[in-house]
Amino acid sequence: MSGILTGLKAHLWQRISAFYLLIYFPLAAWYLSQQSFATLAAFKQAVFAVEFWVMTLLALLLLLVHAWVGMRDVLMDYLPRKAVLAGLSVLGLGLMVILLNLLYLTLYLMKN
Amino acid sequence: MRFSIYRYNPEADEQPYCQDYELDDALIGDEMMLLGALEKLREQDPSLTFRSSCGEGVCGSDGMNVNGENRLSCITRVSELTQPVTIRPLPGLPVIRDLVIDMTLFYEHYHAVEPYLKPTPAGVSIDLDHELLQSPAEREKLDGSYECILCGCCSTSCPSFWWNPDKFHGPAALLAARRFVVDSRDITTRERLENLDDPYKTFRCRNIQNCTASCPKGLNPSQAIQELKSLMLKKQVD
């Protein structure tokens, strides 16, 4: 598990994801503030507009990456050395589940 | 003046404890350094144990934790300290006796960054008829890292080093690594950077900056580590 995103690469991905999220969140807030949420349909239309949804999906993916590096660092720092591998596995599995859910949601939305 | 000093003698004490000492104010001038005060306390109690040597802040023997900060006792004025002066060994490494700690791990990390110049490919001998040329600007890059005295104040103030003292190189060793990475005479910059690319060795650094705050020589190991990271990045892009 710790073989994924080691050293410099992890550092790099953490910076890239942070940079993207820093841009995405204000942009998303501004975009959503311009939309009308009077009906469910309007809400759906606003949120699932292709451009915005791609950006959001990317943000969610990078959030996962960011969480992986950050949480991994915390676990490596604070867990007893013997428990680090187990901790990282649990973290990895958890993030994997979220990732699968996201993929499912995307496929589901694309179908509809 | 009152002092509270960490005591531990492995032959006599099961647990470390703090002992209170009193030093007559008349003995303490305005200019007395903490090392001088400790020497006076040793006249009261010759069993009080600490390292010291040059007495002027260049040998790095007498790092200790004074009122919560890592400092060199020989360049810390007693008059600037609040009472009672609490003195403990540098934190995070095993204690041998009183204020004397076992710095083996600290030195091992220093050795691990290969802190020696490699100006020629392996097996090629050096040319003793000429010095390697280095411009004043290139030489200036070494300022801020070659001055390190290996006192250990930085690494033992670093929480990342406390958590992973066996795997994280720590600020002092990384400062030494940086000194050779930026030396224009060294031909192994790429290998050096590749060796440092590891989640533990370098990337345990969280920019906490305790190292920079505690350096008695006014050096900036934190910045040096950031510089190493960005040099690795540059190397990756090249």
Place this chain on the structure above:
Amino acid sequence: MVAFENIDSFHFDVVIVGAGGAGLRAALQLSQSSQRVAVVSKVFPTRSHTVAAQGGINAALGNNTEDNWHWHMYDTIKGSDYLGDQDAIEFMCREASEIVRELEHFGVPFSRTDQGKIYQRPFGGQSRNFGESQASRTCAAADRTGHAILQTLYQQNIQAGTTFFNEYFAIDLVKDDPQRIAGMVVMNMQTGEYQLIRAHAVMIATGGACQLFKTNTNAKINTGDGLAMVARAGLPLQDMEFWQFHPTGVANKGMLLSEAARGEGGVLRNAQGEAFMVNYAPHVKDLASRDVVARAIAIEVKEGRGCGPNKDHVLLDLTHLDAEIIKKRLPGIRDLALTFAGLDMCTDPIPVYPTAHYMMGGIPTNFKGQVLTLNEQGESIPVTGLYAVGECACVSVHGANRLGGNSLLDIVVFGRAAAQEIDRVLQNQKPSDFFDQPLDLSRIAARLQKWENQSSNDVKDPTGVIKSDLQAAMQEGCGVFRNAETMQALIAKLEPIEHRIHQAVLSDHSRAFNLDRIEALELENLMTLAYATAHSAVLREESRGAHSRIDFTERNDVDWLKHSLYFIENHQVRYKPVTLTALTVEGFKPKARVY
């Protein structure tokens, strides 16, 4: 009981005591020649006192002004007041350029000229064309040259794979026959255990001993342990009356402010603000030899022209220099003055006074580092298996007064030369049964046993107090100026002090890191050197270099152009001639010394 029947024993080809510049340069050479080397040091190597050397290392590279080794040789001989051995001085000055370039290749971060070459600054006693004009011969890494060299040499030893015994205290030399040194007994300071290190060659590189004086620029560890070990082994100590007082220590404290301060343009001033050195050395003024400047300061103060409320110091003035130059070229000593005098040398002159700085004398050696003694006929003969390099050795390249920048040169040149000699000797002979010979350690055990004695009541006379008394006595009796009266008084004081050491007991008897025991052993070593100094000094009835007598103010080449050799037995002092012939050039004949 201290018993050595089951003592742990280590076997090496070479054991070196001391991990300063000399010991580390030698260790590096031997490790690279595939000899098995152990370096024993009572502190971690980078804490050795070489670290405190500031100004630089001399070599006639000619990077700033035209230069050659022959001029360097002349200056060194003149600086030594003609007591230096000219063969060794020629050897050192010829090796200088190559050894400095080698250090540069090892990684020493020398300051640079605009052409990218090693920066060189002027220092005291340096001249071009045999005294004609000032030279710039001192290669510098800002004002941290010693630190830079020591760290670099340690780093090279890491690469070479040298074995270090850090925080081991050397106790005494061991012989396996009366003429041959076979190893030494050491103490692991962290555990208090005694151990035996046996080796085909033993090298002493324990540095200086200015802890003998009350005010000094030296570290606490500079207690001359190696010299005392050699003296106890029945071998002589040479020229121990010559101690250099550095002109510019921080007044009343002793921290060194490098000669580089004057090399970069600093001036000494008395209470009237007068730059007084012109009266003592009209030609080179503040850059005269150290003995000359130290005496000048002492005279200014003695004649009432001292500064401050007690009129007890003079001022080192750099305020006329560009602050940027000071910050760039002298950052370390600016820091020191800020820390210890509370003054910024960019804007304030700094109070200074001469302080004990360097031991010109030491263990007599030739320029291959072999330790010498005298035979019955009074001829110099080498001691098998024993070598000495660095400040603890007396080659003698510094004679009666050392030039600034020559000490760092001395340690690396002779560190390397002695190692090459050992390597050469060991290629031919490493007797396979060498380590099987039984050794007699009983005398060493008896000496250590003394410090195991327990006291039934409180310790009345702690060794720390005895040490302060010894330092004060030495300062008074053998300071910048001496005469028969003060030195006889000193000798009279030394006996009761020695008696107190015999009576002393330790209050701390634990094994782990027992500073009380280590300081007691160091005090014994200092006591030996105090006797060596006092007895050698009182007999030398002349003024030469750092040995200036009020009752014999002139140099006397007819009777005293010779080295003193002190033997511990009955405090006997014998003599041997100075070598006045060089290796490949003509020797310089003694003449009046004017700066």
